[in-house]
């Protein structure tokens with residue numbers, strides 16, 4: 174990973190939040206109701222890690238944007254190649270949008286481990302090159318293509334997720350399984366994503382962000398939140414059952430712990446280190462198991478009195494999967510979410526049959542899952558824990574993610 178350190182870093186001594194009066198550059202061209210902004214009371218002395226109640230309203234005005242010809246964008250020219258923050262990346266102009274497309278002014282983008290896998294080229298399918306990565310974007314609709322049927326209006330706060338578009342007419346789409354549509358377009362993989370200031374997305378798939386949810390909290394919900402919310406639905410369990418979250422201290426994991434807790438499950442988090450232990454317990458996990466120090470299988474079988482009902486595996490490491498099969502109780506379910514490189518689950522068929530174990534994959538969520546997950550966040554049922562970093566800190570974030578030293582999420586300020 175040494176070559177990614179070539180990127181020049183910038184120190185950030187002030188709060189990631191905008192001091193009052195609200196001066197975010199993206200919004201400076203919009204007319205804003207000051208009474209909405211006065212509720213935002215973050216001090217400039219606040220530490221850079223935040224765990225907030227979403228009490229602020231966002232911009233409500235309709236407005237026109239001055240759309241530049243070029244912008245800042247993280248461009249992957251090749252997999253595992255130098256990471257470049259370009260300042261001259263072209264902005265798609267409104268007249269060039271295709272019917273159905275929208276231009277989104279990105280305010281914040283979360284950094285998901287998937288972005289790291291994509292940049293490294295970890296997976297068997299190829300991504301677009303050159304590629305603007307990113308798929309946890311939150312921003313405002315800046316332009317809508319002519320001949321586009323949509324309720325969206327210029328200035329609406331929207332989220333960009335992994336699934337950029339799907340055909341909406343194949344059997345999978347008709348049944349609501351849009352993520353497995355064979356004609357899907359994917360942000361930060363097959364089409365450019367949210368590591369740029371102005372992103373092209375699709376009116377049918379951008380997710381409206383509730384106006385009382387700050388965009389920096391919303392961004393990670395657009396992938397991490399939706400993914401774990403939908404994966405937890407796939408358990409089809411009952412409140413009070415034991416749900417294990419391997420990878421609980423990461424971006425997906427810390428939200429999975431909270432969603433599972435809100436759904437009434439007894440939550441057991443697996444990850445490593447004191448910082449993650451404290452975080453995971455503070456989000457509602459009853460037990461934390463440190464996989465680097467403890468016998469994971471024994472600890473979970475003991476604490477659940479015979480095995481867990483479910484494991485929603487969001488770990489970035491492959492070992493977590495096969496451990497899960499060993500600590501599930503009869504009729505238990507393993508939901509595979511994390512996508513470690515070259516990983517396989519080795520299920521003993523006899524054990525799987527006589528225990529009636531289920532192993533299922535879960536791939537992001539559909540448009541309705543996205544609306545529901547953001548609604549849960551807007552109502553305070555889950556709170557993204559994050560550090561806001563300036564736009565130029567992607568390489569450092571990837572480094573920390575690779576070393577497994579990153580707790581919860583980093584959100585890039587795309588202004």
Ligand SMILES: NC(=O)c1ccc[n+]([C@@H]2O[C@H](COP(=O)([O-])OP(=O)(O)OC[C@H]3O[C@@H](n4cnc5c(N)ncnc54)[C@H](O)[C@@H]3O)[C@@H](O)[C@H]2O)c1
Pocket residue numbers: 284285286287288290396397400419420421422423424425426443444445464487488489490491492493509510511512513535536537538574577579581
């Ligand atoms: N299926 C989907 O739709 C989907 C969507 C988003 C992300 N993902 C994948 O989910 C994974 C997690 O993403 P993230 O952004 O939360 O990553 P992250 O780096 O923020 O978190 C991963 C966590 O897993 C922990 N971990 C690693 N090995 C472990 C082990 N053996 N046991 C327990 N914990 C372990 C790490 O310490 C880290 O805290 C990635 O592989 C990503 O590509 C899948």
Ligand SMILES: [Zn+2]
Pocket residue numbers: 339340341342343344345346347354355356
């Ligand atoms: Zn389809």
Ligand SMILES: [Zn+2]
Pocket residue numbers: 285286287288308335396397
């Ligand atoms: Zn993601």
